[in-house]
Amino acid sequence: MRRLYLELKNQRLYFFVPPVILFILVPLTVLASTKGDGGNFPECATISQLFIPSFAVWWPLFILKEYLNAPGKELLFVYKSGRDSLFFKMIGLWAFFVLHVLMVFVYFSFLFDFVWFLFIVIIIQSLFLIALGYFLSLLFQNTFIPLIINFAYSSVFMLVLFYSPLSIFEIGSFNNAGSLSKFPVVAIIAFILFYGGHQIEKHLYADN
Numbered sequence: 001m002r003r004l005y006l007e008l009k010n011q012r013l014y015f016f017v018p019p020v021i022l023f024i025l026v027p028l029t030v031l032a033s034t035k036g037d038g039g040n041f042p043e044c045a046t047i048s049q050l051f052i053p054s055f056a057v058w059w060p061l062f063i064l065k066e067y068l069n070a071p072g073k074e075l076l077f078v079y080k081s082g083r084d085s086l087f088f089k090m091i092g093l094w095a096f097f098v099l100h101v102l103m104v105f106v107y108f109s110f111l112f113d114f115v116w117f118l119f120i121v122i123i124i125q126s127l128f129l130i131a132l133g134y135f136l137s138l139l140f141q142n143t144f145i146p147l148i149i150n151f152a153y154s155s156v157f158m159l160v161l162f163y164s165p166l167s168i169f170e171i172g173s174f175n176n177a178g179s180l181s182k183f184p185v186v187a188i189i190a191f192i193l194f195y196g197g198h199q200i201e202k203h204l205y206a207d208n
């Protein structure tokens with residue numbers, strides 16, 4: 001955990017991008033969209049899905065960048081599978097991100113009656129995008145391509161093709177358990193991507 005803390009600290013100002021999105025941009029955008037409407041929860045759901053999951057990959061990809069994009073891949077040679085497992089770092093960063101999202105949804109709970117089904121949706125979407133970023137980063141041994149794919153996927157399938165079977169995003173109120181019917185499948189795909197990425201990771205660092 002200390003190594004992960006130092007890696008996050010090493011991001012400097014880049015570390016603060018997700019908190020700015022979560023604690024400033026999203027609440028202000030939701031507040032602006034609902035002002036005068038008496039509260040428009042579907043707008044909140046759309047804004048939350050557009051901004052929150054896509055930035056879940058920010059910290060993970062910057063951590064992976066140090067292992068995969070560094071000149072000469074220096075960290076590869078000090079990687080220890082028990083201490084530096086990238087897979088466990090991805091899970092830890094997802095949990096850390098979820099704690100931040102939870103604080104945003106505590107705020108939303110004062111504005112709307114139903115927010116916690118949407119919260120479950122958001123954290124599963126975030127898990128999927130982190131898993132996708134992890135898998136693609138190790139597959140290509142590069143983090144730039146996964147970063148572009150992540151934001152392209154989020155933009156295209158949230159703004160244009162959200163009814164596509166390939167979209168993890170949904171348009172709706174998310175006010176009952178039935179609105180979560182799609183997301184067990186999304187979670188399963190995320191775990192498959194994590195498994196695939198973990199196998200690639202073990203192969204890359206087999207000699208360490």
